[in-house]
Amino acid sequence: MSIADLDPRHQTGEIIGSMTTSVHPRVFDVIAKFIEKNQNDHVLFPSLSAIEEELISETKRMLGLSEDIRGVITSGGTESNILALYAFKKTFSSRTVISLESAHQSISKAAALLELNIVKVKVNDDGYYNPDELQGMLARYPNSVLVLTMGTTEIGRVDPIIPIIDSIRKYHIHVHIDGAMGGFTYPFTNPKEFSKYVELVNEGLASFSTDYHKFPGAPIPSSVLFISRILEDKLKWDSHYMPAGYQKGLLGTRPGYSAAGALATLLLKGRDGLAYSAIRSYNLALETMNTLKSKWNLSIPRPDVPLLCMGLGEKELVYRAWSFLWSYGIRTYFCSKPPGLRIVFMPHIKKKHIDRFIDKLLEFFEQGSREYHER
Numbered sequence: 001m002s003i004a005d006l007d008p009r010h011q012t013g014e015i016i017g018s019m020t021t022s023v024h025p026r027v028f029d030v031i032a033k034f035i036e037k038n039q040n041d042h043v044l045f046p047s048l049s050a051i052e053e054e055l056i057s058e059t060k061r062m063l064g065l066s067e068d069i070r071g072v073i074t075s076g077g078t079e080s081n082i083l084a085l086y087a088f089k090k091t092f093s094s095r096t097v098i099s100l101e102s103a104h105q106s107i108s109k110a111a112a113l114l115e116l117n118i119v120k121v122k123v124n125d126d127g128y129y130n131p132d133e134l135q136g137m138l139a140r141y142p143n144s145v146l147v148l149t150m151g152t153t154e155i156g157r158v159d160p161i162i163p164i165i166d167s168i169r170k171y172h173i174h175v176h177i178d179g180a181m182g183g184f185t186y187p188f189t190n191p192k193e194f195s196k197y198v199e200l201v202n203e204g205l206a207s208f209s210t211d212y213h214k215f216p217g218a219p220i221p222s223s224v225l226f227i228s229r230i231l232e233d234k235l236k237w238d239s240h241y242m243p244a245g246y247q248k249g250l251l252g253t254r255p256g257y258s259a260a261g262a263l264a265t266l267l268l269k270g271r272d273g274l275a276y277s278a279i280r281s282y283n284l285a286l287e288t289m290n291t292l293k294s295k296w297n298l299s300i301p302r303p304d305v306p307l308l309c310m311g312l313g314e315k316e317l318v319y320r321a322w323s324f325l326w327s328y329g330i331r332t333y334f335c336s337k338p339p340g341l342r343i344v345f346m347p348h349i350k351k352k353h354i355d356r357f358i359d360k361l362l363e364f365f366e367q368g369s370r371e372y373h374e375r
């Protein structure tokens with residue numbers, strides 16, 4: 001037995017709550033060639049410069065982003081979010097971030113690190129903001145940064161853009177679209193709606209980030225931030241001892257294998273493979289939602305990305321269900337609005353894993369009700 005055997009595995013369907021997934025076996029061979037190399041030193045490692053360029057253009061091609069948009073390789077959703085808010089602050093002297101309460105905690109982290117004022121807008125039980133309230137906020141804080149999420153962490157909502165597009169223009173709002181989870185699913189499940197976000201990015205009014213290490217299944221850590229050229233300049237720091245004279249992003253030394261692994265993943269799966277996977281997983285999520293609702297009448301917000309928050313009502317019950325499922329190797333996560341269990345339909349999750357999850361949940365409810373009646 002090795003120490004790694006302590007961990008559950010993706011392939012067995014045990015990992016059902018996390019946004020991680022299995023890596024394509026051929027990607028392991030590719031990354032082995034780049035493990036010692038620094039992505040932030042293009043001069044010493046010219047292969048990484050070519051890989052980065054190809055990764056950015058391949059991603060832009062897949063997602064329909066304009067060739068003029070710049071891409072910055074980062075270590076994950078958190079780094080992408082911090083860099084986006086930093087670039088807006090530096091370029092436009094924006095002092096306020098308007099975010100929805102459903103945004104990922106890295107937005108609050110970024111605001112704290114960058115000493116930005118953060119205003120949080122409430123969302124209803126289905127994860128939607130009130131358009132009048134948000135428009136009011138945009139009017140009150142012109143030149144601020146608005147963060148919208150493409151696939152919220154807890155319920156999988158894609159924050160709508162249409163109701164506020166006029167206010168965004170009118171009040172000179174800079175938008176950051178956090179597509180950590182949905183950036184590689186929503187374009188394929190909802191191409192028409194996705195094109196509205198792309199228009200804003202291509203016009204230079206919004207930045208957009210998405211993680212290779214989430215749905216596409218690239219090795220961790222791996223994400224990208226798409227941003228206009230003037231904003232990208234703010235993310236380069238002089239570094240006189242380096243042959244290139246500068247470094248990009250928050251990290252000094254950056255893993256070269258990440259970009260190589262991300263590119264290998266995209267090329268091996270291809271646009272069609274990723275689209276197939278996104279549609280299959282999303283359909284499985286909706287089917288599961290319908291089954292759970294019809295069996296137990298649970299409260300489950302209909303997601304826009306392959307993720308479900310299965311509301312169980314009381315926190316105590318949530319925790320008991322979580323412990324029960326974990327004891328059978330079914331590793332769900334939590335969600336808070338509604339209080340419940342989060343399951344994420346990453347590419348490794350198959351129907352048989354969901355069937356097992358539902359069987360165990362049934363057992364839990366039966367046992368729970370027996371305990372209740374025996375009291």
Ligand code: PLP
Binds near residue numbers: 178
């Ligand atoms: N943004 C969203 C919407 C997320 O769901 C997450 C993580 O789950 C992040 C950002 C942070 O990503 P990372 O953990 O790669 O820093």
